Amino acid sequence: DAKQHGRGSFIDVNLAWVEMVKQRAQLCQQLEHAIEQHELFFYFQPKYNALTHQPASAEALIRWKLNNEFIPPSTFIPLAEQSHLMPEIDRFVIEKSCETIRFWLNQGLTVLPISINLSSRYLFDDKTISYIFEKVGEYDVPAHLLEIEVTEYGLIEDFESTALNMRKLQKAGIKVAIDDYGTGHSNLQTILILPIEHLKIDQSFIRLGMTDKKGQLVLENILQLAKSLEVEITAEGVETAEQLAFLAKAGCHYIQGYYFSKPLSQLDFEQLLAQLPQVGV
Ligand code: C2E
Ligand code: MG
Numbered sequence: 001d002a003k004q005h006g007r008g009s010f011i012d013v014n015l016a017w018v019e020m021v022k023q024r025a026q027l028c029q030q031l032e033h034a035i036e037q038h039e040l041f042f043y044f045q046p047k048y049n050a051l052t053h054q055p056a057s058a059e060a061l062i063r064w065k066l067n068n069e070f071i072p073p074s075t076f077i078p079l080a081e082q083s084h085l086m087p088e089i090d091r092f093v094i095e096k097s098c099e100t101i102r103f104w105l106n107q108g109l110t111v112l113p114i115s116i117n118l119s120s121r122y123l124f125d126d127k128t129i130s131y132i133f134e135k136v137g138e139y140d141v142p143a144h145l146l147e148i149e150v151t152e153y154g155l156i157e158d159f160e161s162t163a164l165n166m167r168k169l170q171k172a173g174i175k176v177a178i179d180d181y182g183t184g185h186s187n188l189q190t191i192l193i194l195p196i197e198h199l200k201i202d203q204s205f206i207r208l209g210m211t212d213k214k215g216q217l218v219l220e221n222i223l224q225l226a227k228s229l230e231v232e233i234t235a236e237g238v239e240t241a242e243q244l245a246f247l248a249k250a251g252c253h254y255i256q257g258y259y260f261s262k263p264l265s266q267l268d269f270e271q272l273l274a275q276l277p278q279v280g281v
């Protein structure tokens, strides 16, 4: 056999690679099936007002359970991005969030604004925008209850049509937030060119801001910049009282992270909604 020819390790590496490609292809097929069968679902992580500590909005985070095993979005979102599945996930996320908001409203719950994550690569695609408007109309979702989060990656491909599409959404009352702010490759260009209303500072800056003098200066300056530009700002991954105190003092508006709440199952999140003060019907 091959090993007798002294090339065992070469063959092994090849086999491992073939195995990996096979596994990825299989996972991709299962993901496609999961999208079709609506087997993906959301957890909801509330964001809190930095001063009042009251829940102000929430982020819908996608979840996938396959044969009782949990597959994290950090595994399947990149897989989807490398295949043809990302637009389908985006469409699922758009429809599912509208449907869920409508369900809550019909139940008489006080609904917090819900932000969804969309692939930034498709935000400059008119089809994505039309689909958002279509579903918002179909489920009669008040525009201020839906917000969109996109990372800076991919926006750069077409700043102009992205800006145009962002304005269309804003005109309709749907905010767009830049997610993981600071980790992209052109943060200042993003701010300069795009009509941004909301920045979410990546959790790596929150951590650095506590432990590193330079990190603290960068964090304070992002907050200062956001303030000057009158942009809303959310800190991601806030885990400690120390981080909260620092951020509130530095003018950060919203806090998201384990300190206040982990992502909640839909049932648990509905209990949180049920405890909110009633708004005028
Ligand atoms: P993201 O949009 O930046 O979401 C925040 C992530 O940070 C979530 O991870 C959340 O569970 C986690 N997180 C929140 N607070 C803390 C904290 O205090 N400490 C730590 N260590 N982590 C915290 P998750 O749910 O695993 O999502 C990971 C990423 O997957 C998201 O990052 C987002 O980029 C992507 N993602 C999630 N849902 C969707 C979706 O529906 N569509 C798309 N395209 N991407 C999604
Ligand atoms: Mg996000």
Ligand code: MG
Binding pocket: 179, 180, 200, 202, 236
């Ligand atoms: Mg984020």
Ligand code: MG
Binding pocket: 180, 202, 203, 236
């Ligand atoms: Mg992040």
